[in-house]
Amino acid sequence: MDKSITVACVQAAPVFMDLEGTIDKTIDLIKEAASRGAELIAFPENWLPGYPWFLWLESPAALTPLVYQNSLVLGSEQAKRIASVAKENNIWLLLGLSERDHGTLYMVQWLISNTGETVGVRRKLKPSHVELTLFGESDGSSLKTFTTELGVIGALCCWEHIQPLTRYVMYAQHEQIHIGSWPSFSLYCDITAALSPEVNIALSGSYAVEGQCFVIAPCAIVSEQIIEQLCTDKIKRNLLKAGGGYARIFGPDGSELTTPLAENEEGLLLATLDPASITFAKAIADPVGHYSRPDVTSLLFNPAANRPLSIKAASFIELIYTKQIVLPGSEEVQAN
Structure with missing residues (x-):
């Protein structure tokens, strides 16, 4: 990161469980951010097609088909449309979404360059609590940073930020701009402080x-439309409230770089990130450099992707033996 950049952080409500409608809104926000000079825009967790709040309110299976129908398939025409808008507006994009990969859904953060190219796709390592009833897990290949013209960019979703070892893996890759995507903070407010805005804002800071590093923390809003759609009785209305938007942008010293919006207010937070702030903070205490003690404590990390099917390449001799290869000058090879 060798120059200051302007970034935009989204605080808004998706068009709930409406993929096309939320894509349209996404495009509007991208264009607005670009028009205001932003070089990077970051969206909340599962922005497309909206966080499935029903998982916390009733039987997880109730609306599962609706989520599948409205989840994004990477490489689809809809995905290409989003990427083309990033290119047209010369802006980088970190998009939170529900990805449909054949029969499985994943909670994904998709990084797209200002030329519309996919720089990286990461899946949430461990969906939280009831999220596991709908979404698949990822692996160590999703804990990586991306070196870009803007700086070294990394991302995590929601409660991945409470995992100390996960955090350290990201720090150790010299992250400079971190995007922490959040869904909203208006669930179970009267039940546990763990889901409160105070606790989760503190995690980002x-x-x-x-x-x-700089932390961009986009956060969605629970709209009245979502409440009307999901909260069909008094009990559910007590569990999920409208609002919950607490987007923030933090500097490397933990200071807030923008004035927050009201929790029900839609809009963009914009801030200028100055790399000199990283230099100063690192000079004081670098947890993966001069302020570390790897001789006392160190972390074991497996970055490999876990694949359900691995195809072993046959050896040349095996191909000859099974007559899949015929050597030049002979019609058939007999193996002795």
């Missing part, structure tokens, strides 16, 4: 201090 502490990430910035620990990693000496």
Whole structure:
């Protein structure tokens, strides 16, 4: 990261469980951010087609088909449309979405360059609590950073930020711009502080201090439309409230770089990120450099992708023996 950049952080409500409608809204926000000078825009967790709040309110299977129908398939015409808008507006894009990969859904953060190219796709390592009833798990291949013209960019979703070892893996890859995508903070507010805005905002701020990096923390809003669609009785209305938007942008010293919006207010937070702030913070305490003690504690990390099917390449001799190869000058090879 060798120059200052302007970034945009989304706080808005998706068009709930409407993929096409939310893509249209996504495009509007991309164009707005670009018109205001942003070089990067970051969206909330599962922005497309909206976070499945029903998982916390009733039987997880109730609306599962609706999520499948409205999840994005990477490489589809809809995905290409989004990428083309990034290119047309010369802006980088980190998009939170529900990805449909054949029969499985994943909670994904998709990084697209200002030329419309896919730089990286990461899947949430461990869906939280009831999310596991709908979404698949990822593996160590999703814990990586991306070196770009803007700087070294990394991303995590929601409660991946409470995993100390996961955080350290990202710090150790010298992350400079971190995007922490959140769904909203208006669930179970009267039940547990763990899901409160205070706790989760603190996680984003502490990430910035620990990693000496910028943290962009986009956050969705629970709209009245979502409440009307999902909260069909008084009990559900007590569990999920409208609002919950607490988007933030933090500097490497943990300071807030923008004035927050009201929790029900849609809009973009914009901030200028100055790389000198990273240099100063790292000089004081670098947890993966001069302030580390790998002789005392170190972390074992497996970055490999776990694949359900691996195809072993046959050896040349095996191909001859099974007559799949015929050597020049003979019609058939007999193996002795």
